[in-house]
Amino acid sequence: AQTVTQSQPEMSVQEAETVTLSCTYDTSESDYYLFWYKQPPSRQMILVIRQEAYKQQNATENRFSVNFQKAAKSFSLKISDSQLGDAAMYFCAYAGTGNQFYFGTGTSLTVIP
Amino acid sequence: DAGVIQSPRHEVTEMGQEVTLRCKPISGHDYLFWYRQTMMRGLELLIYFNNNVPIDDSGMPEDRFSAKMPNASFSTLKIQPSEPRDSAVYFCASSLNPPGGGDTQYFGPGTRLTVL
Helix, strand or coil, X not given: CCEEECCCCEEEXXXXXXXXXXXXXXXXXXXXXXXXXXXXXXXXXXXXXXXXCCCCCCCEECCEEEEEECCCCEEEEEECCCCHHHCEEEEEEEECCCCCEEECCCEEEEEEC | CCCCEEECCEEEECCCCCEEEEXXXXXXXXXXXXXXXXXXXXXXXXXXXXXXEEEECCCCCCXXXXXXXXXXXXXXXXXXXXXXXXXXXXXXXXXXXXXXXXXXXXXXXXXXXXXX
């Protein structure tokens, strides 16, 4: 089974600053998809950004962007101009041919006013 | 669309009681997933359905857990009898295509279950 590792249980960032959350994964597949989900205190899991492994271009959604390094099996999330509403748990997820999502253990992000 | 709907949002019960969690997926989504989230184990996939048929239930912890999907718009996860270690947040998610196709899973708000 694939594994997804988020090595930072907790991170903090000053409001308006930039923060990067790390994610690595282990797979032998060449075609797969990677996701970042946000889980605020309301518990709702919300998709932040999605990356297709066959695309070299890094995905971007407004203030959120990824640094996808396929050879290194790394998929980090960069949040620019951090806002108080960005405070949440962030989960990295992998989806390959196995018809399952594999989630990391999450990173709790605190935004300091 | 209203998104994935789960009920109840909170459930408190006593050990030994039967618990039924409910989910309504997004209309038109052929895949439905049940997850359990705990501090110790994170997000775990319990079971998923394709077109109402259970495809993989290898994540179901034991026979006390059962899931059904009688039609395309409704699924239940039942725990009988419930135990304190079942306390967790249970999520339902749905998607149009299988995860291997890169489709996003849309999650419901979850049910927080507390078994006393």
